[in-house]
Amino acid sequence: MTGMLSMSQAVSEAFKARCIQADINVNLHAVIEEAARTHPDGVAWHFIADGSEITYVQLAAATRSVASGLLELGIQAGDRVAVMLPNRPEFPLAWLSIGRIGAVMVPVNVGYTSREVAYVLADSGATNLITTSDLAERLSGDAETRDLLASIALIVVDEGFSRSVRWGDLASTDEALLPEVSPEALVNIQYTSGTTGFPKGCMLTHDYWLVLSAVTAARLNFEAQNVLVAQPFFYMDPQWLLMMAIRVRGTLFVAEKMSTTRFMEWVRRFRIEFCSFPDLLAKAPARPDDRDHSLRHVVVYGLPKQLHAEMEERFGFVAREGYGMTEVGSAIISPFELEDVVGTGSCGIASPFRELSIRDPDGNALPDGQEGELWVRGRSIMQGYWKRPDANAEVFREGGWFRTGDLFRKDADGLYYITGRIKDMIRRSNENIAAREVEAVSLSMAGVKEAAALGVPDEVRGEEVKIYLVTDTAAGADESFVDGYIRHCRQNLAPFKVPRFIELRSELPKTSSDKVAKHVLRSERPDLRTGAFDRVDNLWR
Numbered sequence: 108m109t110g111m112l113s114m115s116q117a118v119s120e121a122f123k124a125r126c127i128q129a130d131i132n133v134n135l136h137a138v139i140e141e142a143a144r145t146h147p148d149g150v151a152w153h154f155i156a157d158g159s160e161i162t163y164v165q166l167a168a169a170t171r172s173v174a175s176g177l178l179e180l181g182i183q184a185g186d187r188v189a190v191m192l193p194n195r196p197e198f199p200l201a202w203l204s205i206g207r208i209g210a211v212m213v214p215v216n217v218g219y220t221s222r223e224v225a226y227v228l229a230d231s232g233a234t235n236l237i238t239t240s241d242l243a244e245r246l247s248g249d250a251e252t253r254d255l256l257a258s259i260a261l262i263v264v265d266e267g268f269s270r271s272v273r274w275g276d277l278a279s280t281d282e283a284l285l286p287e288v289s290p291e292a293l294v295n296i297q298y299t300s301g302t303t304g305f306p307k308g309c310m311l312t313h314d315y316w317l318v319l320s321a322v323t324a325a326r327l328n329f330e331a332q333n334v335l336v337a338q339p340f341f342y343m344d345p346q347w348l349l350m351m352a353i354r355v356r357g358t359l360f361v362a363e364k365m366s367t368t369r370f371m372e373w374v375r376r377f378r379i380e381f382c383s384f385p386d387l388l389a390k391a392p393a394r395p396d397d398r399d400h401s402l403r404h405v406v407v408y409g410l411p412k413q414l415h416a417e418m419e420e421r422f423g424f425v426a427r428e429g430y431g432m433t434e435v436g437s438a439i440i441s442p443f444e445l446e447d448v449v450g451t452g453s454c455g456i457a458s459p460f461r462e463l464s465i466r467d468p469d470g471n472a473l474p475d476g477q478e479g480e481l482w483v484r485g486r487s488i489m490q491g492y493w494k495r496p497d498a499n500a501e502v503f504r505e506g507g508w509f510r511t512g513d514l515f516r517k518d519a520d521g522l523y524y525i526t527g528r529i530k531d532m533i534r535r536s537n538e539n540i541a542a543r544e545v546e547a548v549s550l551s552m553a554g555v556k557e558a559a560a561l562g563v564p565d566e567v568r569g570e571e572v573k574i575y576l577v578t579d580t581a582a583g584a585d586e587s588f589v590d591g592y593i594r595h596c597r598q599n600l601a602p603f604k605v606p607r608f609i610e611l612r613s614e615l616p617k618t619s620s621d622k623v624a625k626h627v628l629r630s631e632r633p634d635l636r637t638g639a640f641d642r643v644d645n646l647w648r
Contacts, residue, residue: 113520114447119456122442126459128329129321129354134288134313136170136207138320138353143167146356149331152199152349155373156363159196163353166203171285173204176277178284180260182235184209187296189233189259190341191215191224191242194363197264197274198340199349201237206294206313209286213296213308214341217242218601221249223306228255231296231308231493235260237274240267290314296493297343299433305544308493309433315487318460319347319436324354325459326442327381327404331355335373335382337362338537343433344383357381367391374400384426386410387567389418398423404443408537409569412452419449430454430525434502435488435509438463438481439523453522461485463523465515470504478526481515482508531625533562535570538603545572545596545604552595554578554588557615559623563608563635573608573635575628577615589640608639608648 130141142149147164154160161169182188188205190212192198205212213231215224224246228236236256238246240263246252247270261271294316296308334352336359338344345361352359360377362369367387373379384405402424410418410428419426427441427448441448441455448455457463464472465479473479484507492498502510512530517523533540542560549558557577562570578588589609596605616627629635636648 115445115456115520115522118442118445119521122325122440122456123459125328126321126325129317129324131314131317131321132290133317134206134290134292135203135294135316135350136167136288138317138350139163139167139170139203142353142356149356150358151353152196152359152361153377154194154196154361154363155377156194160358161196161200163356166200169200170203170207171282172278172280173200174207175279175281175284177204177210178208179279179281180235180262180272180277182208182210184286184288184292186210186235187213187231187233189213189215189228189231189236189238191217191236191238192264192340193217193239194340194345194361195264197237199345202294202340202346206292207285207288209288209292211293211296213298215298216341216601217339218603220599220601221246221251222599223601225251225255227298227306227308228252228259231298233259235262237262237264239263240265240271243268243271288313290317293490295346297433299539305541305547307495307498310490310493311433312487312490315436315489316347316350318487320350320354322437322440322459323347323351326440327351327355329355332357332380332403333360333378333401334358335360335362335370335377335379337365337370337373338383339364347436371396371400374402381405383407389414390566393421397421400424412450415450428454430513430523431458432511433489435461435483435485435511437461438483438511447520448522451522451524453518453524455523456521457523460487463517464508465517466510475517475519478514478516480529481511481513481523483511484508533560533570533572535562535565535572535603536568540572540604545574545600545606548596548599549574549576549592549606551599552592555592557623559615559625559628560606561625561628561635571608572604572606573610573639574606575610575612575615577612586640589642593642605642607643608636608641610639 142163149163150160151163151166188210190201202212213233215227236259243261247256263271264274290313293310294313295311298306298308336345336348349359367385378401380403384407405424405426407426425443430439431437437458438461439454440458462484464482466482467479514527515523515525531542545560546558549555556579559575561573563573565571616624640647
């Protein structure tokens with residue numbers, strides 16, 4: 108009947124109205140202070156490895172104290188402070204305390220090589236680095252970072268490195284020093300492979316996190332939840348999950364690292380009600396105790412649509428998809444009451460505070476049902492890439508539109524479906540890997556003339572990295588060269604970026620503009636693993 112809303116449209120309107128309940132015209136520490144006022148004894152986080160936890164009132168006091176100590180150390184609003192830590196309480200406390208003085212956190216992957224660390228530190232202009240004594244020792248001794256670290260003040264969270272400030276010495280009682288911080292102030296330079304080239308720093312404000320946490324908390328109807336996270340805090344997920352948990356006055360349970368064998372043990376032990384559910388568990392054989400848990404809602408990404416209903420029935424929870432990226436936060440969301448997405452493969456509806464448009468290559472809006480690139484705009488998407496006017500010009504368009512580089516279609520009910528990817532990106536186990544970076548490291552090895560990296564479909568990790576190499580005559584094409592190439596990559600790339608499949612070629616197909624024709628490489632054979640050396644299985648396929 109004309110004028111009637113479909114289920115998805117009705118849910119969308121109700122969900123947007125629910126989001127308004129959250130106070131988002133403040134800053135991160137105002138949200139913490141309000142939680143401390145209303146639920147002082149509520150536990151904000153619990154770290155599983157050592158059992159340490161902190162209440163809301165303790166968290167508010169700790170962020171004030173550490174923030175004052177950072178000011179006394181000379182760190183000012185706008186300064187960039189790198190944080191290179193595994194999952195331990197100092198990481199979220201550092202993030203929130205840095206933001207409390209208007210300074211900016213630069214999270215650094217602890218798995219990065221010294222070359223990658225040097226790039227992030229130099230590019231961000233970090234004045235301080237918070238890390239462990241072991242990492243400080245390693246970086247101070249490596250040629251790529253030794254000179255750089257000489258000009259960066261180190262703060263270590265444990266004992267064993269003398270040339271630094273101790274984390275425990277940061278506390279201060281002079282809270283009068285704390286400045287006013289605007290919601291528009293930067294709080295993160297979050298490095299991501301983004302849509303082009305080498306890692307770029309996404310400039311994220313307090314308001315970015317306030318909007319993202321409000322949307323995700325509304326998804327839980329602002330009801331207190333025990334939330335589990337097993338990803339490292341230098342990634343996005345633990346950060347937004349923490350702020351979401353604070354919004355709902357819940358507790359974030361933090362694992363040291365992901366373990367699919369222990370995941371359900373944690374879920375049962377801590378009575379977890381919400382989490383991002385690992386794909387491997389969904390695809391594992393059924394067990395008699397699959398429903399023995401307290402999970403109510405989970406998020407999944409890229410779950411085969413034919414498994415969706417089966418998964419919900421098997422585990423007894425509600426599972427929903429979504430779509431987002433560091434640059435825009437949540438763009439598409441499936442509220443848990445949105446039932447008509449089950450089994451469709453849809454990511455959901457447009458997130459509150461977001462306007463979406465599907466465009467053709469010339470930037471023209473496309474009608475429902477047609478495939479095109481997803482463009483996003485709205486409140487507090489990233490301010491841009493740090494010091495990258497070239498990249499900003501590539502992804503931003505007039506009117507504040509951001510080009511995602513991903514292909515979508517939308518149906519008449521407002522449901523969105525991801526159909527492909529424009530950007531030259533490899534997605535391995537939820538890690539974004541820029542093909543260009545892998546190619547640049549490959550080309551830096553003596554004897555490599557040309558390199559092209561592609562993603563190869565993989566049932567476990569989504570994609571694996573394959574590299575095509577053209578070598579000069581002197582380099583040869585034998586196993587010793589391949590062994591040397593793998594060593595070279597391990598020295599210059601994080602482990603998840605090192606190519607698994609290596610194919611040696613005499614030449615690569617080219618376009619009319621003399622660029623590598625990757626579409627030709629992708630279509631050469633049904634199984635791109637064949638003809639390549641598999642470094643994991645140690646054989647030629």
